[in-house]
Amino acid sequence: MSWLENLFFFVTFGIIGVAMEVFFTAITSVIRKEKNRAMKGYSSLWMFFIYGSVYFVILFGRTYFSQYNFFLRGLIYLPLIYAIEFTSGFILKKFKAIPWNYREDKNTKHNFKGIICLEFIPVWYTGGLLLELLYLFLKSHLVF
Numbered sequence: 001m002s003w004l005e006n007l008f009f010f011v012t013f014g015i016i017g018v019a020m021e022v023f024f025t026a027i028t029s030v031i032r033k034e035k036n037r038a039m040k041g042y043s044s045l046w047m048f049f050i051y052g053s054v055y056f057v058i059l060f061g062r063t064y065f066s067q068y069n070f071f072l073r074g075l076i077y078l079p080l081i082y083a084i085e086f087t088s089g090f091i092l093k094k095f096k097a098i099p100w101n102y103r104e105d106k107n108t109k110h111n112f113k114g115i116i117c118l119e120f121i122p123v124w125y126t127g128g129l130l131l132e133l134l135y136l137f138l139k140s141h142l143v144f
Contacts, residue, residue, distance in 0.1 A: 001059075005144040009059075010052040012138070013131065017051020018043045020127075032107070044099035050088045057081055057128070058135050070129065077128025082116055085124075089115035 026041030057080040061073050068076070092098040093115065103114035111117035 002144050009055045013055040014048040014052030018048050046099055053084055058132050074125045074129045078125045081124045081128055086116050
């Protein structure tokens, strides 16, 4: 795998992750009736790098666990994505730059140090599987 290919997937995953977060925050603010009629979503530039690094989780899963069932791989991606979220959150918290705090969110009661929360298990499980499908699609349709 070339460095250009790795860079492409890192940037692609970063852009898609930030875009999905903006979409998610806009939709959930409407659902939670936060008077967000303009449907403004938000994210942080830090999230680009965090979502981009999920590419390496997918690459790891495809490299070492491709023989396992697709849905079982989701269970492999889940703790690895949580590890990225916790590690990056822990580091950013040290620099007072963490863009999220699950302790402050009344909808996330099961959190650890405000950095990760169990309420996102379905999101990260499904997200890992969808990103694998995206990776496979792009890999089969692009030439580097």
